[in-house]
Amino acid sequence: MPLRRKTAGAQRLKQAARSLGGFVVVTALTFIGLMAITFFIGRVIPIDPVLAVVGDRATQEQYDAARVAMGLDRPLVLQFVSYVGDVFQGNLGHSVSTNRPVAQDLARVFPATLEMATLGILIGVGLGVPCGTWAAARQGTWVDQLIRVFALLGYSVPAFWLGLVGLVVFYANLGWVAGPGRVDIFYEGLVEPRTGLMLVDAALASDWEVFWNALDHLILPAAILGFFSLAYIARMTRSFMLDTLGQEFITTARVKGVSEWRVIWVHGFRPIRVPLITVIGLSYAALLEGSVMIETVFSWPGIGNYLTVALLNADMNAVLGATLVIGAVFILINKLSDVLYRVLDPRSR
Amino acid sequence: MTTARHWLLDESPASRLQANLGHAYRMALQLARNPLAMVGAFILLLLILAALFAPWIAPYSPLGQNLEARLLPPSAQHWMGTDELGRDIFSRVIYGARITLTIVALVAVISAPLGLLIGAISGYFGGWTDKLLMGVTDVFLSMPKLILALAFVAALGPGIENAIIAIAITSWPAYARIARAETLTFRNSEFISATRLLGASHARIITRHVLPLCTSSMIVRVTLDMAGIILTAAGLGFLGLGAQPPLPEWGAMISRGRTFILDQWWVATMPGFAIIVVSLGFCFLGDGLRDVLDPKQGGKS
Numbered sequence: 001m002p003l004r005r006k007t008a009g010a011q012r013l014k015q016a017a018r019s020l021g022g023f024v025v026v027t028a029l030t031f032i033g034l035m036a037i038t039f040f041i042g043r044v045i046p047i048d049p050v051l052a053v054v055g056d057r058a059t060q061e062q063y064d065a066a067r068v069a070m071g072l073d074r075p076l077v078l079q080f081v082s083y084v085g086d087v088f089q090g091n092l093g094h095s096v097s098t099n100r101p102v103a104q105d106l107a108r109v110f111p112a113t114l115e116m117a118t119l120g121i122l123i124g125v126g127l128g129v130p131c132g133t134w135a136a137a138r139q140g141t142w143v144d145q146l147i148r149v150f151a152l153l154g155y156s157v158p159a160f161w162l163g164l165v166g167l168v169v170f171y172a173n174l175g176w177v178a179g180p181g182r183v184d185i186f187y188e189g190l191v192e193p194r195t196g197l198m199l200v201d202a203a204l205a206s207d208w209e210v211f212w213n214a215l216d217h218l219i220l221p222a223a224i225l226g227f228f229s230l231a232y233i234a235r236m237t238r239s240f241m242l243d244t245l246g247q248e249f250i251t252t253a254r255v256k257g258v259s260e261w262r263v264i265w266v267h268g269f270r271p272i273r274v275p276l277i278t279v280i281g282l283s284y285a286a287l288l289e290g291s292v293m294i295e296t297v298f299s300w301p302g303i304g305n306y307l308t309v310a311l312l313n314a315d316m317n318a319v320l321g322a323t324l325v326i327g328a329v330f331i332l333i334n335k336l337s338d339v340l341y342r343v344l345d346p347r348s349r
Numbered sequence: 350m351t352t353a354r355h356w357l358l359d360e361s362p363a364s365r366l367q368a369n370l371g372h373a374y375r376m377a378l379q380l381a382r383n384p385l386a387m388v389g390a391f392i393l394l395l396l397i398l399a400a401l402f403a404p405w406i407a408p409y410s411p412l413g414q415n416l417e418a419r420l421l422p423p424s425a426q427h428w429m430g431t432d433e434l435g436r437d438i439f440s441r442v443i444y445g446a447r448i449t450l451t452i453v454a455l456v457a458v459i460s461a462p463l464g465l466l467i468g469a470i471s472g473y474f475g476g477w478t479d480k481l482l483m484g485v486t487d488v489f490l491s492m493p494k495l496i497l498a499l500a501f502v503a504a505l506g507p508g509i510e511n512a513i514i515a516i517a518i519t520s521w522p523a524y525a526r527i528a529r530a531e532t533l534t535f536r537n538s539e540f541i542s543a544t545r546l547l548g549a550s551h552a553r554i555i556t557r558h559v560l561p562l563c564t565s566s567m568i569v570r571v572t573l574d575m576a577g578i579i580l581t582a583a584g585l586g587f588l589g590l591g592a593q594p595p596l597p598e599w600g601a602m603i604s605r606g607r608t609f610i611l612d613q614w615w616v617a618t619m620p621g622f623a624i625i626v627v628s629l630g631f632c633f634l635g636d637g638l639r640d641v642l643d644p645k646q647g648g649k650s
Contacts, residue, residue, distance in 0.1 A: 034488065042493065042504065046504050089382045152632045152636075155628065156580075156628030157624075158587070158600070158624050159580075159584075160584060161603055161617070161621035161624065164621075167610070234423070289495050289496055291491035292495060293495075296588065307496070311502075314503070316503065323497070323500040327496060335491070
């Protein structure tokens, strides 16, 4: 018996390794595809890619230097190969609006986005899963309809509009939360940016005044972001839960006299944990994307704001760098939740 | 009336036309039983009417400025108030229906057939064609749509045409996936083999036999995606990358109203309500259509 268990374990390990290997190959190919797209956007679509990079105020010398530096005299395939090489070395070019390397800029702004999206997904999961489960348990009642409409609103409300309305209501009129930005201006630069996550940095420095202020600023944009993931998570949870609750083992449990609460949260919830992980992963990735609009409204100094500022300044290197980073994180989370699903769900083995 | 009904619901239709019309009639009856879907259809009807008859519905010109009537709150004269140039916001919202409808229709007309064709070819031929096409599709599918659209517009330059192109480029992959999945289910079925034995070319089989069978799930998906397309277009407008002023595009109107949001809330909020109502309409209708046309996917509710 122990021998058999061992071989089963080894087989499971082998399977996990195989799906991990598949994950690496697929992810690498998708990354190359992503780079092909950004390369295409940056070098092929613009009529004059050099002008798009250096801007129209550049002198002829700067223009020529950039042209040679970009290697535009070489064939496209070679250009692409060296572009991929550059990206892997972390060289995303120079931003004309901040006058710094794009990679440096992105490393500086990314934590702000990460902080907002992470709090957003916590809110989305914390409310979305119970809402969806509740709707499934009360299928067809007004609770179900209400949650359904509420979830559909998440697909129909423009994020930037909700951000503006949120600012007017909760900041300007009710005064419950702080306004745009990460902290009040006189708190700025008080804590040493160790992780770049304001809450963590403030907590590490035990500066609770800054911590609460930062939370005050963070809570509204994060809640709005969270609403959008809530909509998706609640909808998916409801449909998974309905599938499960219709099955025979649930009826058996009910017949045995298990309490309804236990039937739903223990018997019903166990089989949907794995698909839920995928859903949560997908919505986390979507939040990183959604933050672009929210950050613009809240002047949140994250990657989305950086991207929109670069767009308005026609700063092509910065636009493509931000696209590449957001795209890469998006792909990574997508594929990771995919592989997690395959490893965790016994049916897909 | 009753004879027309009987003719439509006839169990043994005499002609192809009768069969098709009868089928559509049954679908419509089923859809009519879903109240939310009816609300959605009604909203869409309003949108289309507003777009068609904008000059007759709108009480003022969408572009004419009246600086004496700047930033007036909503009243009997100006139902949604006026903006910073004294333009009537209600009239602009009504005219904005034209822009929204154009964007939505063009994106659907470009991306759905493109996705359909790629997916059908991929599923029908299989093998390396399939691997290659689906590889490209998956790359696009795993990209964040809004960011990709932003980057495309950045390269193409701001403007409504480029916004439409950018959104279309980012939305076809989902349709390709669906069309492929549909095609795979009947690729090896007998009626396809029979058609092939009759000497039909691949092109004929795909266009005459494969594509029509994919359309119903495609219609459902396109309707459900419309809300997302409207939001993306409005987002591009909000960032100043879509429709350019003075065009009354809803997203661009919100962006203008942002400056006055604290004192004159109506300038930015009113176009937002229009976006929400129209997007919700598409969602409701899409949900209802899915239950009717595609019972295997939904139908739980």
